[in-house]
Amino acid sequence: MRNVVVGPLLRLVPVGLIALSVQRVVFGNHPVHGVKVQFVLALVVAAGAGGGSDRGAVAGFVLGLLYDFSGNTPLGLMALAYGLGGMTAGYVHSFTPDPQWWLACIFAFVGAAVGETAVPIAEVVTGESGWITGDLLVTVPIVALAAAMLCPLLMPVGRWMMGVKRKKWKAMLE
Amino acid sequence: MFSSLSRRRVILLVVLTCMLLITLDKHGNPVIDRARSLVDRVLQPIDTATKAITLPVERAWNGVTNYDDLERQNEVLRDQIEHMRGNDVESRSAVLEYRELLKLNQLASKFRYPTVAAQVVGDSPSNFQNTLQINVGSQQGVAVGMPVTDGAGxxxxxxxxxxxxxxxxxxxxxxxxxxxxxxxxxxEPGTTVPTGSTTPSGIPVGDLTSTTSTTSPTTSSTQPPATGDTGSSTPVGDTTTSTSSPLEVVRETGMLQGQGADKPLLLRFVDTSASGTSVRVGAVVDTAGGNNGLAPQGIPIGIITKVERQTGSSSALVEVTPNASLKRLNFVAVVLYVPNTDAIGR
Incomplete structure (x- = not known):
């Protein structure tokens, strides 16, 4: 029972709700050069960089679903985009089981870029055109850079959220 | 959970579930709608708590970084208020005159729909959605499809x-x-773009112009329209006899579409030859109304700021700048006008 209660999915939802609220209240209202920094995506890629691509995909799926529920996007659209972002960031574990902080940041940057780019592409696939414009060249780097900068701070949260314990990292190293 | 499933299976499961959910949501699903409502309710207290925590930090930061800007802005705004006081008196008299003429000609006012005032409580958190959240809902009579306005349009x-x-x-x-x-x-010469001009809510500038320009002392010759003819599309100038040359208002109907945040709206004409004739920079754009319209006729939208003739095409690229300042919305009004379901579906 305890395993179920403290399991990753039940940690993901409350943490995701708080992250979503921070996104809506703080980052949604304070754009940087006209671009809204994506805190939820930053958390997703941090979870991916900390726990691997499968955990990143699941974190992206759950947090993306929460994003969809609270917004105007078709349910599953942000989940798909963020799932891809988390999965990409998690590929850092293909290189090393315990990545150094700067390597995690690089993969978080790439993962966030993939996740943010996937949103307008998924919108086009679902019939909501109009967002693939030259503005993406500004939006994506800013969102990705912010995610990379937040990654060292959010990676411990991401690991806890996904139930990756410290002894598992050690075991991975050994 | 993860050890029992291979990486590829997890990813495949995520992608397939997303596609299934998108398909279900696109076709409309009451369970998903209820779930959205539930998440919104759960998020409200969390948002309130987050606001309470972050507001003092935000204010302190703004106090440090924005003080000089605010002082300058304050000076500019005081100047603007002085100018606007003068404009306000002028527009009030124009509105009164307009109403008087409507009454005189037995024409119905365009704005016969009640409104519900609302406050903006949230912005879209995404870079790919231009939405905002307001603090009125179904309990106040708001329904899907209703138009929302602010003081400018x-x-x-x-x-x-x-x-x-x-x-x-x-x-x-x-x-x-x-x-x-x-x-x-x-x-109308109309080649200059008015800067910072806003129209009074509910009264399109074009109508005010035509109304005031056709005011004539020879009211004895005015012919009221036939009974039941309350179509607001009839220019006021047609029903009055003027001693001066009346300004007949020309209406061209088209489809106005958004192009993303901070970008002007794009107007495509139903009759492509229309854009080449009477559409000019500075012309006023308002809602066309109609049976399948998303809003009643006559709500001001904006002003044409660019008309670009396209080579090899009879149509022109017409850009419209909205009257409303969409970045600084605080209070808005929901017009309690329910468009028919076909219009909402579009």
Whole structure:
């Protein structure tokens, strides 16, 4: 029972709700050069960089679903985009089981870029055109850079959220 | 959980579930709608708590970084207020005159729909959605599809309704499209772009111009329209005899579409030859109304700021700058006008 209660999915939802609220209240209202920094995506890629691509995909799926529920996007659209972002960031574990902080940041940057780019592409696939414009060249780097900068701070949260314990990292190293 | 499933299976499962959910949501699903409503309710207290925690930090930061800017802005605004006081008196008298003429000619006012005032409580957190959240919902009579305005003009329409909150899709969103009409006087010079001009709510500038210009002392010759003819599309100038040359208002109908945040709206004409004749920079654009319209006729939208003739095509690229300042919305009004379901579906 305890395993179920403290399991990753039940940690993901409350943490995701708080992250979503921070996104809506703080980052949604304070754009940087006209671009809204994506805190939820930053958390997703941090979870991916900390726990691997499968955990990143699941974190992206759950947090993306929460994003969809609270917004105007078709349910599953942000989940798909963020799932891809988390999965990409998690590929850092293909290189090393315990990545150094700067390597995690690089993969978080790439993962966030993939996740943010996937949103307008998924919108086009679902019939909501109009967002693939030259503005993406500004939006994506800013969102990705912010995610990379937040990654060292959010990676411990991401690991806890996904139930990756410290002894598992050690075991991975050994 | 993860050890029992291979990496590829997890990823495949995530992708397939997303596609299934998108398909279900696109076809409309009451369970998903209820779940959205539930998440919104759960998020409200968390948002309030987050605001309470972050507000002092935000204010302190703004106090440090924005003080000089605010002082300068304050000076500029004081100047603007002085100018606007003068404009306000002028526009009030024009509105009174307009109403007087409507009454005189037995024409119905365009704005016979009640409104519900609302406050903006949230912005879209995404870079790819132009929406905002307002603090009125189904309990206040708000329904999906209703147009939303502010003091300057149309700002969007309601796309989702919860008991105490609603989601507004802004006119700049590429998903937003509405039938609009351009009001111009045929021989109006209209080549300059008015800067910072706003129209009084509910009264299109074009109508005010035509009304005031056709005011005539020879009211004895005025012919009231036939009974039941309350179509607001009849120019006032047609029903009055003027001693001076009356300015007949020309209306061209088209489809207005958003192009994304901070970008002007794009107007496409139903009759492509129309854009080449009477549409000019500075002309007023308002809602066209009609049976399948998303909004009643006559809500001001904006002003044409660019007309670009396209080579090899009879149509022109017409850009419209909204009257409303969509970045600084605080209080808005929901017009309790329910468009028919076909219009909402579009």
């Amino acid at each position: 149309l700002i969007g329409r309601i796309t989702k309704v919860y008991p105490t909150q609603s989601l507004v899709l802004l006119i700049t969103d590429p998903e937003y499209a509405i039938a609009a009409q351009v009001l111009t006087a045929p021989d």
